Amino acid sequence: MRLPFHFAHVSAGFIAVLVGYTSSAAIIFQAAAAVGASPAEMNSWMWALGLGMGATCIGFSLRYRQPILTAWSTPGAALLVTALAGMSMSQAIGVFLFSSGLILLCGVTGWFDRIMQLVPASLAAAMLGGVLLTFGLDLFASAQTQPWLVGVMLITYLALRRRLPRYVIPLSLLAGLAVAAGLDLLQFEQFSWQLAWPVLMTPSFSLASLIGIGIPLFVVTMASQNVPGIAVLRAHGYQVKASPLISWTGITGILLAPFGGFAFNLAAISAAVCMGKEVDTDPAQRYKAAVWAGVFYLLLGLFGATVVGLFAALPTELVMAIAGLALLGTIGNSLSVALSQESERDAALLTFMITASGVALFGIGSAFWGLVVGGIVHGLNVRRSAQR
Structure with missing residues (x-):
């Protein structure tokens, strides 16, 4: 019996989550610590974020049959690390609700x-x-x-990328884990499985915090996260209306903000992991990798108390x-698309x-400003061409 998914789908989903958590999980804990979160409240934050990302990844990908990943707002978390200092947890929850x-x-x-319909494919790429x-x-x-x-990982990748393109990434990962184990680089001494439980935190609202933190959190999440997230989908040829996706991430944030879900948005970097040819030669089947990413998000949410220990164990x-x-592969394809049209090359290069x-x-972040400057140059070039 043929399985409805391949191991490459599972591994791509896992790597996408691995990239997302290892790159910024520590920032989330710093943001929670800024408002004096207890260990139970920190675990609740991770529970809410994992649950929200998992549910939206699975829901979006199955609904649209496209590899749509969501994530927490990493620049938003970085903003909160300093902005929330001296505030109470209830005020922070009020800010999360307002931004969502x-x-x-x-x-x-x-x-x-x-707005996104105005972005040329070359600039998105x-x-x-x-x-x-x-x-x-x-x-x-x-x-x-x-x-x-x-x-060893690079050699494995180069040796197998044409023979076993669907399995080259998981095999490279396995090769890396084997070498890491041989070099005694895996540190699982502090690792233990613990379930996380939600803690309901009552919000409070102040005009100063809503304007001073809530609006910047909204702007950063939209400009630095959702804009690149949609652009990634467009660059890979996936067309889906952004408004329903944005709306549902807002609804998810409203529902989970009282438990620590500070902001949800479309993913860009981790999403790209699930969109390459290595995942599946058929673009219509790559959504299954995003579904698996959602499954891993849910598991990490349920075991949020062990997240730091798990990722700290890997070098x-x-x-x-x-x-x-x-x-x-995605980087190469992006550059190929971006520079393919000579008339759009200078705008794409600046972007x-x-x-x-x-x-x-x-x-x-720079992704937003790259699109802004590239868009302005592209518009000027189109205008000059029309005047000739």
């Missing part, structure tokens, strides 16, 4: 869809390439500290290497370079 309400309003009005470039570079940077680990170089290998630079202005 604005996200819901943004989705319901439909203006986000109208250039932005994606710029976002992912760091992960490709980190693959080789990690070889400085663990050359044997990264070398950083292994995580960096497998993320880079999983995204190599790519600004995004890859990591520059952040007014608390908004």
Whole structure:
């Protein structure tokens, strides 16, 4: 009997979650600590975030049959680390509810869809390439500290990527785990399984916190997370209306904010892991990887108390290497699409370079500014062509 999914779907979903958690889980704990969260409340935050991301990943992907991943707002969490200092937990929950309400309003009005329709495919691909470039570079940077680990993973990838393209990433991961075990780099001494339980936290509202923190959290989440998230889908040829997705992430945030779910949005980097040819040669089947990512999100939410111990057990170089290998094909495809049209090449190149630079202005990440500058240049070029 043929299974409705492949091992490549499972591994891609796992790697997507691995990338998402290892890159920013520590920031979530710092944000919770900023408002004096107890261990039970911290666990509740991870429970709410895992549950929300898992439910939306599975729901979106099955509904639209496209690899749609959600994530917590990493730049939003970074904002909260400093912005929430000195505030009470109840005020923080009020901020989360307010920001999620604005996200819901943004989705319901439909203006986000109208803006994204104006973004050319070349700029979306250039932005994606710029976002992912760091992960490709980190693959080789990690070889400085663990050359044997990264070398074996890279050799495995190069040797099998054409013979077994569907299984090359999981096999590279297994090779890395074997080397890590041989070098005694796996640290599971502090690891233990513990269920997380939700803790209901009552909100309180103050005009100062809503304006000073709630609005920036909304802007950062929309500009630095949802814009790239939709662009990633467009760059891979997946067309879906953004408004329903944005609306449901807002609803999810409203429902789970009282338990610590501070912000939910569309994923970009981790989503790209589930969209490459290595996942499935048939683009219509890649949504199954996103469904598996949702399953892993749910499991990590239920066992939120063990998340830090689980990811701390893996060497950083292994995580960096497998993320880079999983995204190599996507980076190459993005650059190919971005630079394919000579008339759009300069705008796409600027988008790519600004995004890859990591520059952040007014608390908004480089992906947004890359699209803004690239969009302006593209518009000027179109206008000049029309005047000739």
